[in-house]
Amino acid sequence: MMGIQLRVSLALLCGALLLMGCVQDRPIVSMPGGRNSMTLEEQREWVAEHLDAAVTASNISSGWTWKGGAVEPLWTGAIDEDRSMILESLFPNNCGDNAGRLDMSLKNTDAEDPLAATxxxxxxxESEGHAVRDLYATHNDIEPYFIVDFEDGGSFSMQAGATGMTMSVHTACAAGAMVRPRGSSGDDPANPFAEELERRGEGTASVD
Structure with missing residues (x-):
């Protein structure tokens, strides 16, 4: 009887150790955590605020375009209307039951030194007190790629190479009546950005 109990105890101990190993072995890219009650408009403001801060810090004011769809309008440039329409075209992607988050990326292929800007x-x-982690620490000299996880559950990432750079932001998951993830019940709202581009005769943009 004691032998059976001993074998059961050892099995439970091994299972617990394996479970601890799985919990500690987290992937380097973690999805933004936490949920809040941000409205869609507040999520859009969060996206704009964090992208603007990064663009200003890069010291590269021009050449940033929205990385989404066949048409890539300017985030910074002479056409102010594009910026507003980009934000209005953003709708949440599903990040859980009745929860959504915004994801958006900008790219720049015009900068003379994208590595220095990054x-x-x-x-x-780092000067703002945020922890910065590397996706590929061994590539920092040629292809830096770092990630910032904010306390509110959102994240920022940036990567660069010899020919350009890309920055991306992801808001925290938000649950509430004002945030309806794409693919949930009901028809998706009309895309004013695509409609405006069609009016200009420039084609349509696909917002994925």
């Missing part, structure tokens, strides 16, 4: 953005987030 380093300045990294230094800015």
């Amino acid at each position: 380093a300045r953005v990294r230094e800015f987030w």
